[in-house]
Amino acid sequence: MFRHGSRLLTRATAMTWRRPFSTELSAEHSVDSTFVEAWKKLIPNTEPPKTPSAYMNPRPATPSSIPSKLSVNFVLPYSSELSGKEVDMVIIPATTGQMGVLPGHVATIAELKPGVLSVHEGNDVTKYFVSGGFAFVHANSFADIIAIEAVPLDRIDPNLVQKGLTEFTQKLSTASTDVEKAEAQIGVDVHSALNAALTG
């Protein structure tokens, strides 16, 4: 334990904190050693609590050449849709527009707006309508997409979309307070995105 701790500390001071290494076992080496040491000094009788990195498999370091595939993790609160799937490209609906992510894309943090996410693997394209969330693209060709809701496009009912759109546009015109206006605007945005997704 101390050997690992000193190794981690020397690495941390030598350069900026790199993410843990892929060759090591996940458990011990991702432990935040400064926290554990401080805890042990002050509170000797209790085991220190675990931290999230102890439960994660560490991500591989940035390879020197661009890999051929992108690893995608697409997670929702209720399930992990895709975890570590190797694909060619994903197109994500960022707030600045549809963004295509290929292997070797520059590291990005993107905020998502309601829209269509498509995953391209060879000749298969899977499309989901996502409600919003965040997407992280890492330098090692890993993409993490976190959304609140995602539905495959064929599950959306166009009539309900139209009805919702008219309802929210009406609410927007009759809204008085800022909160009501914001809520109605969100409704309009989501429904128009749904509409665009179904038609386009």
Add this chain to the structure above:
Amino acid sequence: MAMAALRREGRRFATPLISPNPAIALRSSIIPSQEQVSSGVRCISTQIVRNRMKSVKNIQKITKAMKMVAASKLRAIQTRAENSRGLWQPFTALLGDSASVDVKKNVIVTISADKGLCGGINSTSVKISRALHKLNSGPEKENKYVVLGEKAKAQLVRDSKKDIELIMTELQKNPLNYTQVSVMADDILKNVEFDALRIVFNKFQSVVSFLPTVSTVLSPEVVEREAAESGGKLGELDLYEVEGAETKSEVLQNLAEFQFSCVMFNAVLENATSEQGARMSAMDSSSRNAGDMLDRLTLTYNRTRQASITTELIEIISGASALEG
């Protein structure tokens, strides 16, 4: 030893029945109506043991039923907790795990159960929260608590009442879902000032093992500060391009809020799963104890019963032999 105690008890009732006729005693011991008090002195002690046996058997039934209920609830919520585990991993992959970050305003969010009889998990969470409070105390530093759940509230109110900012109970009245948790997270973010939020919960590893865990969420300002410091944990954050309609700090703000609600969702689900698992094992050991106790009481009961019969027989026989000889 038990016999002496029971005989002592018997002697208390001996005075009203001064001359127990051996014949009457014999008749009454043959009739299997030993429940009646009037049939003799010694049967009262078996009555006491029998009452205890009845209550212990009831307890065994109740705890066994509670164990079954907890097991079924555990199955349902365990799948949801495991599905939500992917939710916090991207954030840790991006922002790292900054449990040892040094900030001025710490807020410790303790998650616990509302109902009791779930073993020691609530006490563990409270112990860890108190230890974190101690760990992060110092000049110019302040630590506050946000308490979720009745059990932690009861324990923390006792000595840290002035440090508690917000208390939320009855989380599981309706089945847990993301909307409810995000509303709760919004509440906390609006009402509590923080530089770092530390969420303390029990992570479910298996039905018998729950790991106390602390997840840290930093406020956007602290994230920027750590990113700017080279050699800080988030030194690589600057290498990321930020795609968002607004400025980088607004995106970081949204990111921090989103991270908090995702981490909270997972934490609440894991804690609920651990609660059901702990309740299941607590009720299981309780019903097993009740079973053991019942066995011991049955032996005592039989011994008492046999002893009273033997004593009556001895009296009759010695009376009969005295008459003869």
